[in-house]
Amino acid sequence: MGIVVNETGNSNQSDKSKRKWVYAKKPGGKLFNYRQIVGYGLLLFFFLGPILKINGNPFLMFNIVERKFSIFGNLFYPQDFHIFLFGMLIVMVCIVLFTAVYGRVWCGWTCPQTIFMELIFRRIEYLIEGDWMQQKKLNEGPDTDAKAWKKVLKHSIFLLISFIISNLFLAYIIGIDALIKIATDPIDQHIVGFLSIIVFTFVFYFVFAYVREIVCTRICPYGRLQGVLLDDNSVTVAYDTARGEPRGKIRKGDDTPKGDCIDCNLCVHVCPTGIDIRNGTQLECVSCTACIDACDAVMDKINKPRRLIGFYTLAQAEGKESIEKGKKKNTRAIVYSIVLVVLMSIFGFMIFSRSDVDGRLLRAKGSTYQLKDDGTVANLYTLEVLNKTSKELDFKLESPDKGVRIQIVNPISHLAKEGSAKLSLFLILDQKDIKKYKSDIKVNIISGDKIIEEMETTFIAPPAK
Numbered sequence: 346m347g348i349v350v351n352e353t354g355n356s357n358q359s360d361k362s363k364r365k366w367v368y369a370k371k372p373g374g375k376l377f378n379y380r381q382i383v384g385y386g387l388l389l390f391f392f393l394g395p396i397l398k399i400n401g402n403p404f405l406m407f408n409i410v411e412r413k414f415s416i417f418g419n420l421f422y423p424q425d426f427h428i429f430l431f432g433m434l435i436v437m438v439c440i441v442l443f444t445a446v447y448g449r450v451w452c453g454w455t456c457p458q459t460i461f462m463e464l465i466f467r468r469i470e471y472l473i474e475g476d477w478m479q480q481k482k483l484n485e486g487p488d489t490d491a492k493a494w495k496k497v498l499k500h501s502i503f504l505l506i507s508f509i510i511s512n513l514f515l516a517y518i519i520g521i522d523a524l525i526k527i528a529t530d531p532i533d534q535h536i537v538g539f540l541s542i543i544v545f546t547f548v549f550y551f552v553f554a555y556v557r558e559i560v561c562t563r564i565c566p567y568g569r570l571q572g573v574l575l576d577d578n579s580v581t582v583a584y585d586t587a588r589g590e591p592r593g594k595i596r597k598g599d600d601t602p603k604g605d606c607i608d609c610n611l612c613v614h615v616c617p618t619g620i621d622i623r624n625g626t627q628l629e630c631v632s633c634t635a636c637i638d639a640c641d642a643v644m645d646k647i648n649k650p651r652r653l654i655g656f657y658t659l660a661q662a663e664g665k666e667s668i669e670k671g672k673k674k675n676t677r678a679i680v681y682s683i684v685l686v687v688l689m690s691i692f693g694f695m696i697f698s699r700s701d702v703d704g705r706l707l708r709a710k711g712s713t714y715q716l717k718d719d720g721t722v723a724n725l726y727t728l729e730v731l732n733k734t735s736k737e738l739d740f741k742l743e744s745p746d747k748g749v750r751i752q753i754v755n756p757i758s759h760l761a762k763e764g765s766a767k768l769s770l771f772l773i774l775d776q777k778d779i780k781k782y783k784s785d786i787k788v789n790i791i792s793g794d795k796i797i798e799e800m801e802t803t804f805i806a807p808p809a810k
Contacts, residue, residue, distance in 0.1 A: 374638025
């Protein structure tokens with residue numbers, strides 16, 4: 346099904362579902378300036394994420410191959426799955442709540458696809474080929490040396506940037522140190538890594554040079570999910586039909602009643618997905634706000650109030666509720682925002698309160714209690730200790746329970762950075778102090794004078810007679 350297009354429209358689809366290339370006019374305005382601050386800030390964050398280190402660990406790393414993750418310099422292993430699971434639940438809740446309240450603002454302001462496309466690749470295109478009319482004229486014009494040089498220069502820069510993005514993307518997966526090793530060692534020692542960089546380079550180049558807005562309008566599942574998440578109270582970029590219609594050009598001596606829209610089509614020309622926002626709510630709209638800036642500039646010139654196109658609820662956009670009345674109804678947005686903040690705060694607390702060492706104390710398989718001639722009872726256990734930090738660690742074991750003694754079979758008291766150790770040990774109690782067959786006993790892992798991990802296990806022994 347094709348999009349309804351104004352005759353001067355800029356749609357990426359025709360009625361026969363054949364793609365029409367989008368030539369987006371260079372945007373500008375107050376909201377665009379804000380979007381640049383957000384976008385370039387996130388780009389800086391993206392480029393520094395795998396490079397910066399905290400306590401020797403990458404600021405961000407998602408090593409799926411080795412099942413090792415680093416978030417804000419804190420290493421996470423499979424033993425921290427509960428934190429990872431809670432984080433995924435928060436992401437899902439955030440997507441649902443954020444979209445239900447604010448619509449598709451994520452897509453237009455913070456999505457990597459949009460940021461790279463609009464703030465890097467399209468800006469380079471403007472610099473080399475000119476604004477949208479110059480680009481269209483160049484592409485539809487005859488093949489000349491000047492055209493060829495412009496195309497070669499543009500696509501060479503696109504390939505170079507795609508190569509840089511590919512390396513950074515891989516750094517997020519394997520870590521910056523492993524990436525540097527791939528770059529400095531002979532190619533035959535890292536064939537898989539080298540091929541991965543090449544493949545990702547051409548994938549990113551193809552996406553940003555040719556696929557472009559189709560990622561947002563057809564490929565990305567989030568855009569389709571939006572249809573079931575939005576309701577009448579969801580805020581989205583919309584055209585004030587009641588104020589704008591009937592639209593028409595301003596002509597001297599024309600007294601025909603008209604709305605504020607002068608049908609200049611600037612909102613269509615600046616749209617990066619090629620839609621006409623005046624045709625109503627559309628899934629292809631990514632809420633980039635370029636149309637708001639373009640329309641506000643026109644309203645200023647004709648001395649009309651701004652926000653003929655603005656952030657309105659679906660009920661307002663469809664005429665079910667007046668805009669002035671809807672301005673007072675912000676309780677839902679406030680409540681949902683508070684929920685999001687609380688969830689993210691809990692997740693942050695889980696990350697930063699996590700212990701540096703993980704210990705798993707288990708009874709040795711097939712073993713039972715051992716009665717000794719000196720009147721004590723011993724149970725055999727295995728202990729796996731994992732150092733989650735990037736520094737070496739000395740440790741010892743102690744029990745806060747009265748009368749419990751620890752005898753380590755294979756004494757180990759040192760952990761290498763990100764290292765692990767497996768110990769066998771006996772917990773020993775005087776039988777006269779045992780009151781029941783199963784008792785809970787605590788064992789602490791101590792480094793220096795600090796308890797870095799608390800464990801609990803079951804001690805089995807016949808009670809004293």
